[in-house]
Amino acid sequence: MKILSTDVAVIGGGTAGLAAYRNAKAAGARAVIIEDHTWGTTCARVGCMPSKLLIAAAEAAYEVGHTAAFGVHIDGTVRIEGREVMDRVKRERDRFVGFVLRGVDNIPAEDKVEGRARFVDKTTLEVDGHTRVQATRVVIATGSSPNVPETFRPLGDRLVVNDDVFAWDDLPASVAVFGPGVIGLELAQALHRLGVRVRVFGHSVHLGPLTDPAIREYATASFAAEFPLHTEAQIHGVEREGDRVRISWAGAQGETVTEHFDYLLAATGRRPNVAALGLEHTGVALDARGVPVFDPRTLQCGDSPIFIAGDANNILPLLHEAADEGKTAGENAARWPSVRPGLRRAPIAVVFSDPQIAMVGERFADLEPETFVTGEVSFEDQGRSRVMLKNRGLMHVYADKASGRFVGAEWIGPRAENIAHLLAWAYQQELTIAQMLDMPFYHPVIEEGLRTALRDAAAKLAA
Template sequence: MKELHVDVAVIGGGTAGLGAYRAAKLLTPSVVMIEGGPYGTTCARVGCMPSKLLIAAAEAVHQIERAPGFGIHPQGEIRIDSREVMTRVKRERDRFVGFVLEGVDSIPAHDKISGYARFIDDNTLQVDDHTRIVAQRIVIATGSRPSWPAAWNDLGDRLIINDDVFNWDDLPESVAVFGPGVIGIELGQALHRLGVSVKMFGVGGAIGPLTDNRVRDYASKTLGEEFYLDPNAKVEIMQREGDKVFIRYQDLQGKPQEILVDYVLAATGRRPNVDNLSLENTALQRDARGVPIADRLTMQTSVPHIFIAGDASNQLPLLHEASDQARIAGNNAGGYPEVTPGLRRSLISVVFSDPQIAMVGSTYHELTQKFSACGCFDIGEVSFENQGRSRVMLRNKGILRVYGEQGTGKFLGAEMMGPDAEHLAHLLAWAHQQQMTVDQMLDMPFYHPVIEEGLRTALRNLQSKLKIGDAEAERCQCCPGD
């Protein structure tokens, strides 16, 4: 058995693992990275990049279908060659993965340990049956994986996850998507627009990450006008029948329906990959899901020399968050015992549906919890249905809700569905991180005609409701929910 003694051991070779390794390496040469599977990132292999390639193909079809609204009539029937679609998706996906692997190849071979690590104690890792590593500091960056109810395993190869979609050579005729979250909405809508019969089922009424009922209801209605979507479905039977899956459910009117589909796509969430690390052999404090509890500013766990980053941390499973956490965890592991807080940016998330869904800063749910006793925040709203630029482009669907604090006039957050929401969200995230007030935001330039004029309307609506002044600010600061 080989034994290594190192300053820092990083468990995982994805976005967070690679980032933590590089950050720690700047502070100490004695760093190893342990990876049991293929190197590369979820984003490049099966996540954000291949999904956007599929979405781009679906948008191309949708643009042609919308053309008659402008008086432009393409000749003949639209022909979708799904083999060509998937060939491009996989070709470009492999290209993105290649860029990641080029970076991995530049890492010295003796710093890369192949195998799956588990804890022997707070400082010792066993990698498969070949290497024992004694590390002064450890970074857990093991990522996450899709999860679904165990009973669904009876569906065999008719049960798929997003990873499987990007290995298809051709597109199927029909798919039932379970879970209208980010992955489910993006893939479900894209498959529908590429000619696949899609039915989407959810539980509890959730749509994407939205917490504002007004925006969530609008999103459910808008998406439901394009393909079947029941965010609170009642599925009575789901079982395999040959090469199909039989599903009996109650439709939106409460009537029983039966369908046969080629695949069931499980988009029912992800779980952190920490269950096979033998964390019970450590002194780590863990949450109800078994995930080590960490300070979000330092990524330090209850065991001072152990840090965690990325999806494994169960904080916010987004690539830019994983990168930030990796940098913080790697810096602190490399420089330990000196531990310093890292920059945590304002929260921003985007669902690349059409219209897009986005959230910035504090959510509606968080604000209603925080200010439950005094109602010290208010809401500005705009509809994109009659917004000038949106109507010009025939993309006039959407709603934006912005939140501001009474007394200070500070911008707190936003939830939205609308055209180019990804760009609106970035503007709002920058304003939120700079802790701007609504008045300061309205002092910024707005060109004409642009979609951002809709944002200005929402901010003006919010401005008219805010009570600015010391007395109001004092009342809100004394709110028990703060």
């Protein structure tokens, strides 16, 4: 067995792991990075980028089919070639993956170890029986995987997760989506707009990441008007029949409704990849999920020389958060035992549905009711939104009663991804509602809707 000694061993070659390795090296430490599956990032391979490629195709199809209201009439029908759609998705996806792999190729060969790492003791790792890595500090950056209920397993190849969607050569005729979270919502709407018969099932009122009941109710009604959406479905049965999936559920009057689908897409959350790491040999405390208990500021696990970053710790499973956490974990591993809090930017989340959903700052569910006021705006009569026929949406901004500071927002509406950045910058700079209203708002733009919500919050603060 090969013996390899180093200062820092990083487990995982994704966004967080690559950032941890590079920053540990930049801080002057010797470092190796271990990957057991595929080098590169979840985002580029099966996450952010391929999903946005599919969504872009869906948006193109939808826009072409909805021009009549502008007086623009297209003769004939919109023809969607599923093979061409998926060919572009995969070609462009592979380009994005290639960019990541070029960075991996620049890592010296002696710093890369391929295989599954498992702790032998607190900082010693055995990799597939061929290499023993003797480190003094370890960064766990093993990412996450789709969490699939065991009851779906008998469906065999009729069961898919989001990773599988981007391996399709053609679009299927029908898909049942279980889980109206971020992934399920984005993929369901995209597939629907590309001509796939879709039905979405959930088991609670939750939709996407929303916690504000009014915004969630508006969003649910908006999406349910476009495709079948059951956020509180009572499922009677899920089983395979030949090459199809048979699903039965309670209808509006309590009757049993049954439909058949080509696939069941399980968008039922993700779980940290930590189960096979041999964490029982490290002495670190584990939570109920089997994830090491860690300090979210420093990413250190207890007082040990072990750090955990990215989707593996499941704080905010987003690429920019994984990159920031990788930097923090890598730097702290290099300087251990002298660790310090890393950068924590303003919380920001976007769902690339239509209308888009966004959240910035504190969530509605995490605020004490008596401490804040809510400013509201509907985008249904907002000028620029109506001009573009994108006038669906409702926004809530939250302001602290005592200080007048902007503390968060949840909304659904047009171009939310852009407005979200304005609000994230305002939150990170701890601006008050009054200071935000002193900023320029051009006319006519969708951001004027934000100004309306801020003015409503200001009036409530004054009262």
